[in-house]
Amino acid sequence: MKKSYAFYMDASRCMGCKACVIACKDGHDLPLGLNWRRVPECTGGAWAEHADGTYTQNVFSYYLSVACNHCESPVCVKACPTGAMHKTEDGIVQVDATRCVGCNNCAWNCPYSAPQLDKSKKHMTKCNFCRERLEVGQKPLCVAACPARALDFGPREELIAKYGRANIAPLPPASMTEPNLAVVAHKDAQPANTRKPFLANKEELS
Amino acid sequence: MMHYEFALVLFTVLIQFCAGLALLVWLAGVHNYPALEKRLWRVILACGVVALGGSTMHLANIMHAPFTLTQVGTAWLSREIASVSFFGLLVLLRVLNVGGNKLNPVIALVGLGTVYVVSQVYRVPAVPFWNTIGTELGFFGTALALGGAGLAVFLHDSKEAEDAPRALSLAAGVCVAGIMLSLVQPLLALQGGAAALPEGSLVQTLNIAHGLGLPRLLAAVLGGFILCYGLVRGCKCNAMVLIGFALIAVGEVAGRMLFYAANIRIGI
Numbered sequence: 001m002k003k004s005y006a007f008y009m010d011a012s013r014c015m016g017c018k019a020c021v022i023a024c025k026d027g028h029d030l031p032l033g034l035n036w037r038r039v040p041e042c043t044g045g046a047w048a049e050h051a052d053g054t055y056t057q058n059v060f061s062y063y064l065s066v067a068c069n070h071c072e073s074p075v076c077v078k079a080c081p082t083g084a085m086h087k088t089e090d091g092i093v094q095v096d097a098t099r100c101v102g103c104n105n106c107a108w109n110c111p112y113s114a115p116q117l118d119k120s121k122k123h124m125t126k127c128n129f130c131r132e133r134l135e136v137g138q139k140p141l142c143v144a145a146c147p148a149r150a151l152d153f154g155p156r157e158e159l160i161a162k163y164g165r166a167n168i169a170p171l172p173p174a175s176m177t178e179p180n181l182a183v184v185a186h187k188d189a190q191p192a193n194t195r196k197p198f199l200a201n202k203e204e205l206s
Numbered sequence: 207m208m209h210y211e212f213a214l215v216l217f218t219v220l221i222q223f224c225a226g227l228a229l230l231v232w233l234a235g236v237h238n239y240p241a242l243e244k245r246l247w248r249v250i251l252a253c254g255v256v257a258l259g260g261s262t263m264h265l266a267n268i269m270h271a272p273f274t275l276t277q278v279g280t281a282w283l284s285r286e287i288a289s290v291s292f293f294g295l296l297v298l299l300r301v302l303n304v305g306g307n308k309l310n311p312v313i314a315l316v317g318l319g320t321v322y323v324v325s326q327v328y329r330v331p332a333v334p335f336w337n338t339i340g341t342e343l344g345f346f347g348t349a350l351a352l353g354g355a356g357l358a359v360f361l362h363d364s365k366e367a368e369d370a371p372r373a374l375s376l377a378a379g380v381c382v383a384g385i386m387l388s389l390v391q392p393l394l395a396l397q398g399g400a401a402a403l404p405e406g407s408l409v410q411t412l413n414i415a416h417g418l419g420l421p422r423l424l425a426a427v428l429g430g431f432i433l434c435y436g437l438v439r440g441c442k443c444n445a446m447v448l449i450g451f452a453l454i455a456v457g458e459v460a461g462r463m464l465f466y467a468a469n470i471r472i473g474i
Contacts, residue, residue, distance in 0.1 A: 075332070079330075081273075081283035082270060084273070101274055105281075105283050171473055172473035176331060194404075
């Protein structure tokens with residue numbers, strides 16, 4: 001059986017520079033509006049004025065770097081009517097462009113918005129873990145580009161056993177799809193089921 | 207701004223109309239009026255063809271459409287296409303008068319099954335507005351509302367079925383029940399959304415929906431009232447019944463546009 005990988009992200013090191021986003025977009029020559037990797041900016045908290053005229057605050061800010069998490073239970077694969085979206089032997093979820101009808105059903109089902117329609121190519125596209133680079137022993141482009149070394153990848157079972165699956169807002173609860181994304185949480189990270197709105201770059205992500 | 211794909215609005219509403227009308231053809235015993243029955247099957251087939259044709263506008267690569275029948279074992283969307291195709295084939299047999307009216311109950315049940323299968327495509331755990339029993343109720347509601355109203359229009363217009371009070375009452379009753387079911391959907395959807403989505407998303411959705419929500423409600427209620435009034439009064443003029451049908455149809459289309467606009471997901 002082939003080795004399968006997971007992404008690893010240390011949110012306490014990420015500064016939100018988005019070098020990973022740009023490296024992915026550039027390396028895969030993605031058109032305007034398509035980003036396989038994205039960085040949600042999470043901010044929250046407030047300043048409180050006290051009776052003695054002093055202020056205290058609990059404001060926070062943290063970033064996550066998210067692409068397709070090549071989930072253990074990929075809902076996109078289950079929803080695909082053509083079999084174009086499939087999980088390979090090495091655990092990578094990828095699109096077979098020769099079968100994809102571009103119905104967007106995978107995109108509706110994925111809570112990470114990983115599958116995206118490339119209108120010029122007329123099929124869905126998504127992160128393929130830089131399969132072509134892995135095969136020659138290189139790191140995925142996003143990992144190689146991270147200046148803070150916040151993003152990494154490694155053997156799936158080892159990383160998930162050590163860090164667990166990402167269960168941090170604004171990501172969905174890990175139980176939905178069992179993402180192969182291990183995250184070291186930022187000290188202010190909010191739980192995945194929080195209902196407080198704190199996504200600061202919603203327009204950029206949508 | 208409201209985002210929806212009109213191809214899917216057209217497809218789902220028309221297919222549900224076809225299924226509802228096929229159900230009413232069986233329940234109301236329309237086979238007793240052969241000319242009317244023939245006309246109705248032709249209407250159902252025509253609407254089905256338009257629905258299926260329209261749905262392909264939503265696909266990025268129509269050349270790969272045959273592959274959509276390959277995942278019937280796992281994907282509800284694949285089952286939807288198979289189910290709609292089977293329903294269409296049965297209606298075509300009826301139009302060609304193959305199998306006689308013994309096929310009517312089979313077509314009606316396959317139609318109901320198709321409505322259920324279509325509803326399951328939208329039972330997406332990541333979309334709380336859709337992932338409620340309201341989706342099934344709303345889709346069956348549309349089928350009954352439009353099927354009942356459609357049959358009322360054709361019965362009222364038919365000389366052959368001039369004296370068919372039972373069928374007319376059934377059509378009107380099913381139509382009103384359908385409208386009520388259909389109006390339950392947004393309430394259950396809001397409940398589902400309120401329980402799972404961030405507060406901001408909920409407010410955003412309500413802001414989007416309020417512009418079309420009230421006209422949708424008014425069209426459905428007023429349409430149902432005008433249709434029933436036209437039937438009860440024994441009005442010889444078809445205009446009232448037709449206006450009632452048109453308003454109900456507008457209400458259902460507006461409701462479906464709101465449904466698609468509520469595609470707001472958990473996560474990013």
